[in-house]
Amino acid sequence: MTVTRRYKFAASHRLHAARFSESENFELYGKCNNPHGHGHDYLLEVSVSGPLDAKSGQVVNVAALDRLVAKQVIEDFDSRYLNMDVREFQSVIPTSENILGVIEDRLQAGWRATFPAGPRLASIRLRETRRNLFELKAS
Amino acid sequence: MLITRKAEFSASHVCAQASLTPEQNREIYGAAANPNGHGHNYVLEVTLAGDPDPVTGMVFDLKQLKEIIQKSVVEPMDHRFLNYEVPPFDKVVPTAENVAVEIWNRLRPAFDGSRAQLHNVRLYETEELYVDYAGDRP
Numbered sequence: 373m374t375v376t377r378r379y380k381f382a383a384s385h386r387l388h389a390a391r392f393s394e395s396e397n398f399e400l401y402g403k404c405n406n407p408h409g410h411g412h413d414y415l416l417e418v419s420v421s422g423p424l425d426a427k428s429g430q431v432v433n434v435a436a437l438d439r440l441v442a443k444q445v446i447e448d449f450d451s452r453y454l455n456m457d458v459r460e461f462q463s464v465i466p467t468s469e470n471i472l473g474v475i476e477d478r479l480q481a482g483w484r485a486t487f488p489a490g491p492r493l494a495s496i497r498l499r500e501t502r503r504n505l506f507e508l509k510a511s
Numbered sequence: 512m513l514i515t516r517k518a519e520f521s522a523s524h525v526c527a528q529a530s531l532t533p534e535q536n537r538e539i540y541g542a543a544a545n546p547n548g549h550g551h552n553y554v555l556e557v558t559l560a561g562d563p564d565p566v567t568g569m570v571f572d573l574k575q576l577k578e579i580i581q582k583s584v585v586e587p588m589d590h591r592f593l594n595y596e597v598p599p600f601d602k603v604v605p606t607a608e609n610v611a612v613e614i615w616n617r618l619r620p621a622f623d624g625s626r627a628q629l630h631n632v633r634l635y636e637t638e639e640l641y642v643d644y645a646g647d648r649p
Contacts, residue, residue: 373608373611373612373642373643373644374642374643374644375607375608375640375641375642375643376640376641376642376643377639377640378638378639378640379639424608424609424612427528428528428539428604428606429526429603429604429605429606429608429609430539430606430608431608431642433539434541434640435541
């Protein structure tokens with residue numbers, strides 16, 4: 373059984389690859405290359421899979437999941453400029469694909485301590501705008 | 512091919528185990544353990560899988576599906592206090608997970624012998640929390 377929880381964070385970013393020239397970057401990323409950055413209200417979905425515990429009737433303790441996601445992701449990402457304020461994006465371009473990769477690493481880093489015998493991270497989805505949705509199956 | 516029909520119902524519940532103290536229940540269920548209960552506008556998505564009938568062009572008659580959901584789920588659960596009025600929630604904690612399993616169990620027999628099979632039940636307890644249940648298959 374899979375339980376999915378939705379979270380929100382608002383953040384700005386700029387897509388710019390250091391190896392390309394200014395005109396190549398503009399060609400590649402368009403408006404997302406604007407030198408001063410721009411922001412989104414990101415919607416993050418975290419899906420957790422596991423057996424249903426017969427006693428509690430739960431697959432996952434949602435409060436514990438909320439605390440983990442808040443600590444590992446939301447507190448560092450919300451109301452920040454990702455390129456400058458979040459360690460990983462000083463060297464990784466904060467495309468939605470890369471943001472999902474970083475979020476997975478951050479969640480997996482705290483997973484075992486939060487859910488020692490518990491459910492597994494199944495997938496995460498990031499909605500950058502209402503027209504862009506990215507999905508990553510957890511490894 | 513998959514087809515999905517949506518339904519909504521509003522119900523109240525308390526999530527607590529009788530064998531635990533109020534503090535232990537609060538640890539497991541948070542505010543949902545409040546003894547007097549609280550409610551949600553549940554949103555249900557029922558997904559069937561099957562091949563379209565070559566004559567009708569339909570996997571399943573959606574009017575019929577709507578009636579099945581209405582009769583098996585919405586009528587018994589809408590505007591009810593699940594713990595007091597909808598078995599087995601007098602004995603089983605009505606978490607979103609358990610409500611999804613119960614909905615699956617109520618719907619599944621309707622598709623015995625049908626060309627369409629019940630594929631997935633998705634139950635939104637709130638816009639921020641939903642459960643997917645596809646039966647006992649892993």
